[in-house]
Amino acid sequence: MGTIVFRLIKKYRERVIHNLSIAFGSEKDMGEINTLAQEVFFHFTLTPLETVYLIANGLPFERFFLKIKIKGKEYLEEALAKKKGVIALGAHLGAFTLLGTRLAVEGYPVNIMINQESFPKLWKRLNAYQGIVGQKTFPPKPIITSIKKSLNCLHRNEILYLVADEQQRRGGIPVPFFGQKAFTPSGPALFSLKTGAPILPMFILRKNRIQWTLVIGPPIEIERTSDEKKDIEALTAKFTKAIEDFIRQYPHQWTWLNRRWKLPSSKGFLDMAT
Template identity: 30%
Template structure:
């Protein structure tokens, strides 16, 4: 998986070191300042964000303005993330202004076969995971194997401090067993699926053009009977967060596996489109989603 421009070991280490010393307000100032500089000097990342947003906005001014906001909001995201390691449960809960759809989540738990929680690189997905962990709700984060193991270890350590387990997708199939076992224990399995490589991916219409999505969530639901829920943790204007749990995505299954994958992935992607359109300046995809560019470099 191609890494984004800030997915480097020194960025994580510096962020955590600074977070131990300075208050959050100062961290956000640093994050915002660094983001503004990054927008100017990291041309590839800037063009990738602009190209992705050009599939949402027709107006080039809207594309450019929201692209700048993506960088700034990501700087704020990093500041909040760095501070998480020192937060207790009460402090984490204080970061949330509202939890939407808690009754939907409670209903999904009654199924007893686990929940696949689907999210995008939208808002603060790490904080969303920690909310469930600190609420004593068993949650497992599925993550791709990082090119730099040290980064993966840092992320997993931060999650582990707040009762969030990490399951890494490896080359061998044993990780799949861990996922199935978690669902059988009626736990949450959370995954981000809006950034996917061609290998084993399925082309689904996404904002009017085909993009690759993983068949895994549909295949897991098909084989285990688990519930599939969309959930997004996004930043409000006041700097706090809200978690929105969407309606249960009704899976349709038949004897045709390929048909099931396409039908159900289309349902999932339509939900993603609605939330991304609502919060385009918090869609942190610094790598290209589509091969075809709409932006001239």
């Protein structure tokens, strides 16, 4: 399926190859980049199909999610012990749509800010199960409401799952990403500095066609200064580097479809939230 999509949809194929060339142009030749692009499309088509299959066939979700092993759980336990909440830093890497649910099945209080405008029927079915296991979801708009909900869940010492690897359409902070400046959402940094909640990188990564592992990394920290905006920029750069490091390990599991290095249109999240 991935190979068919790769060959038939020229626009997406060219965008993925273009982005891979920006990221790895000095490290890989075009043959390697084309091979990697096909692997990207394989993963990009397989993961959603797996989710649809689970929902359509009414399979026992809890049994499926418990098969996903958790590596680095001690980092999460230590962070929650501080009673300031935890920011789970995610990306469009691996099975990112399942991460919050896996944590909820484990018994953790999880909140996820996510845009569910695409595939509403699929999200409705998935949300029904997420609600049963205790995961809460809310949309990013209206922005003031989403900010309040995010801060409230951190104050309750819960987990806030944020995906922060796409180009910020309404601005963002320019930080290095694969050697190029990319305008990046500052939300994780802003919430962390406002509340003291640690930022932990978390990704569900495919080990093979039937095995996944939820990998939790150590907290991402900076030495704070008296300049809040500089601190937000520094922390945004640091968590972006953490995302890049994971993508470098599993490049075929990132989508590469976002116009990650495109210039923004107007003021960003940081300007609206501070």
